[in-house]
Amino acid sequence: MGGQAYAGTARSVGERDDGWGWAATVQGVLDSLPGMSGYLAAEVDDRGMMTDLVWAAVTPEAVTPDGHRGTQLIGLPVSRLYPEEIAGDRWQTFQRVLDTGEPVDLDPIRVGESEFTIRAGRLGPGLLITWARLADPTAGRLAEVERTLAAEHELAARLQQIILPIPAEPIDLPGLRVAVRYLPAGEDAMIGGDWFHAAALRDGSVLLAVGDVAGHGTQAATTMAQLRHALRALSVVTSDPGALLEHLNRLIWELEADDPELAATAVIARFDPESHELVWAQAGHPPPLLSRNGRTAPLPRPAGPMLGVVDGARYADSVVTLTPGDVLLLYTDGLVEQRHRGPDVGLDSVIAAVDDAVRTAPERPLTEMLARLRRANPDDDTCILAVRPRA
Structure with missing residues (x-):
């Protein structure tokens, strides 16, 4: 699966869903969550391989390393913001998360003077990405991972309350x-x-x-x-x-x-x-x-x-x-x-x-x-x- 490319028309997984408004539902939950999280709709080809990820919902505190904030991200494709990601190892990891549903904690990435933790998990037809800035990469990573796990738990719980009152x-x-x-x-x-x-x-x-x-x-x-x-x-x-x-x-x-x-x-x-x-x-x-x-x-x-x-x-x-x-x-x-x-x-x-x-x-x-x-x-x-x- 890794590294292969397939011809075909790209289409959004969200568009193939049965119209239950995943982006709107997730945005309603993310609006009340602290920290930095985003929901990305996956565009895939006819073989199910991701061709792009598009920001569909974000928390108010979300800030990307290049300075985009909150709703400024909505509708932007990852290929435009970070074209190098499409051919990178993280892209293959995102594909695996979308295929298997198993969440992953990615290795910290350094941007300028800051280091960020990243967690990715599948949510419905797209990906939920949570990231956090580490002031001290050694001492702070465990606390940030615990916070991202807590945020994922709270998101799942609130989704259940919305879906199953x-x-x-x-x-x-x-x-x-x-x-x-x-x-x-x-x-x-x-x-x-x-x-x-x-x-x-x-x-x-x-x-x-x-x-x-x-x-x-x-x-x-x-x-x-x-x-x-x-x-x-x-x-x-x-x-x-x-x-x-x-x-x-x-x-x-x-x-x-x-x-x-x-x-x-x-x-x-x-x-x-x-x-x-x-x-x-x-x-x-x-x-x-x-x-x-x-x-x-x-x-x-x-x-x-x-x-x-x-x-x-x-x-x-x-x-x-x-x-x-x-x-x-x-x-x-x-x-x-x-x-x-x-x-x-x-x-x-x-x-x-x-x-x-x-x-x-x-x-x-x-x-x-x-x-x-x-x-x-x-x-x-x-x-x-x-x-x-x-x-």
């Missing part, structure tokens, strides 16, 4: 009351790729989903956003859970061309408030828990592999009727998979907490339940979606 109180949908809780991983871990969806459809039914993208950081948040937005768009075409998972599986196969390590699971359900039927399907995901008459148990899981594992995979639907007094719990595996212990141990603890919550507060079981549940694995995010039929 969590309602503070239970929400009412046709025939259902829904409550959501998000339990982030420990403070030392990057933000993860757990997500949920709960919305009324045009035919009066309700679409529910939770999913889990493997990994942490901006790449996991990026894939999470792609899956969640894709589900919302696809629900205009079909509301069948199995069919929706087939479409998401094809999407993951496409994304794996850029990230072969990508893995994801999901469970999708559609509730009909007229018949009270819940049709659901899963892709390698823990089955929902149903609490009925004081007893909680997992629903029998229909067939369905993880997303991106089997090309052209089929996902079977299962049907259950929700009755007044029932409580349904959709969740990601961080709720039950305990470190050094099997998932059954964590599942038993969750079932006991649900039973106790329903018994203690039968009129408000969702609030009581979410207050009691804790993630089993401190290194993994957890998303919980609790549902109760409404009269």
